[in-house]
Amino acid sequence: DTGVSQDPRHKITKRGQNVTFRCDPISEHNRLYWYRQTLGQGPEFLTYFQNEAQLEKSRLLSDRFSAERPKGSFSTLEIQRTEQGDSAMYLCASSWTGEETQYFGPGTRLLVL
Amino acid sequence: GQQLNQSPQSMFIQEGEDVSMNCTSSSIFNTWLWYKQDPGEGPVLLIALYKAGELTSNGRLTAQFGITRKDSFLNISASIPSDVGIYFCAGRGGTSYGKLTFGQGTILTVHP
Numbered sequence: 001d002t003g004v005s006q007d008p009r010h011k012i013t014k015r016g017q018n019v020t021f022r023c024d025p026i027s028e029h030n031r032l033y034w035y036r037q038t039l040g041q042g043p044e045f046l047t048y049f050q051n052e053a054q055l056e057k058s059r060l061l062s063d064r065f066s067a068e069r070p071k072g073s074f075s076t077l078e079i080q081r082t083e084q085g086d087s088a089m090y091l092c093a094s095s096w097t098g099e100e101t102q103y104f105g106p107g108t109r110l111l112v113l
Numbered sequence: 114g115q116q117l118n119q120s121p122q123s124m125f126i127q128e129g130e131d132v133s134m135n136c137t138s139s140s141i142f143n144t145w146l147w148y149k150q151d152p153g154e155g156p157v158l159l160i161a162l163y164k165a166g167e168l169t170s171n172g173r174l175t176a177q178f179g180i181t182r183k184d185s186f187l188n189i190s191a192s193i194p195s196d197v198g199i200y201f202c203a204g205r206g207g208t209s210y211g212k213l214t215f216g217q218g219t220i221l222t223v224h225p
Binding site for chain 2: 091
């Protein structure tokens with residue numbers, strides 16, 4: 001039984017570059033969520049998918065952020081023209097419809113120089 | 114928007130002591146979850162609560178969903194060094210099926 005996996009675990013990039021993160025949910029889960037966590041804070045919701053449909057987006061998700069889940073399985077989160085303020089841990093979680101519990105992956109830590 | 118206030122912010126205790134932390138909200142939640150996070154890792158689910166008044170245990174951990182649906186607490190009994198970490202409460206409100214709102218976290222340090 002594999003949990004949620006995320007790749008890469010760490011990413012260092014220069015300001016202005018684009019980055020893409022991948023999340024693979026627990027295999028039977030049809031809901032997938034993205035959160036962002038900065039140092040000393042709890043995770044903040046960014047967006048979530050049910051199957052391939054993106055059902056909710058936070059105001060935190062600026063125009064530079066885009067998330068996709070084209071086949072209803074894995075998801076990608078892309079940040080274009082990265083800024084230093086984008087430095088954070090990006091967490092992915094998954095769940096099954098009707099079950100409230102979200103299970104988190106290990107996260108991708110992004111550092112923008 | 115919904116806000117969660119988690120307290121205390123940090124705790125320094127001796128091994129064997131009991132620990133209590135709580136979360137309060139300005140809004141009603143339908144689900145309360147408690148997670149533990151180690152440095153550099155994602156949150157790991159400890160306990161999930163689905164009904165007002167529900168009291169649930171997981172080993173040495175006990176959590177309750179407040180009757181008003183605006184609060185929850187977590188107790189850890191007979192703490193051990195591996196309990197060290199950051200504990201987060203999270204709530205799911207009625208307006209969103211997806212979004213969890215997290216507290217600021219409680220940093221727990223256990224001295225042997």
